[in-house]
Amino acid sequence: MLNCKDVAARASALIDGELSGWQAMQMRLHLAMCRGCSAFVGQIRQTRDLTEAALREGTAHAGDDARLAAILARLPDQRRGG
């Protein structure tokens, strides 16, 4: 049987779909009986989703027009588009 510490250590692997069928089943057995671990796995899932949302938001503001122009200006002439 997995204990709570084992479940917490495998939480990312579970939500990322990286556990084998047997490992995932052991996790689900524990989660069905343990409110704390269920809540924890939910928190890790929310953490993953919020992290991806925060990084996407950062990307949306990452346009640096001066550097973009500098990169394009360094290209050989024949590579420049119209």
Next chain:
Amino acid sequence: MRDGIGDETRLRTLLAAGDRAAFERLYRQHNGAMIRVCTAIVGNRAAAEEVVQDGWIAILQNIGGFEGRASLAGWMFAIVLNKAKSRARRDGRSVSFDAGGEENSLAAAFDGRGRWKDMPELWDEVTPERILAGRRVLDHVTAAIEALPPAQRAVIVLRGQQGLDAAEVCAALGISEGNMRVLLHRARLAVRAALDDLL
């Protein structure tokens, strides 16, 4: 999450022909993540911006040699991260991606039998736009990511980047898949702990 091979071949052709709109789209999609990861590796943002700019120029100069064995994003990040690693070496800086032994935020969370001392509770009300301690949840998350140790920060940023799969992240950083997973989990634990402290 990979684009179709046909899409990538088309994009390569556009880039090789100097299509500015295609390049600009790609730049806006990946430049922010490249700067974050390179900042973790070279240690400061100004140096990271130089490295990434050189990386983009190398990408454009070598696009004809992209053969589609990796995804386009995987190939681009590998080029940029190689430049970052050379820069770090030149500056006498090294980032350890060794995952062994380091404590994590759950070190004291369990009793001797591995049960929670304090049971975690559901985060029903944690949404991206919710304000906690005067800041949006997403801004707290961004701050928590920026406070991570460099190796964890590099991994969590790359794993959140669209178009890169796990194997490409490992190849670009030069680390094993097991190592990457440990670093990713630790990074998430730290971000989770930062949010939990606010509730």
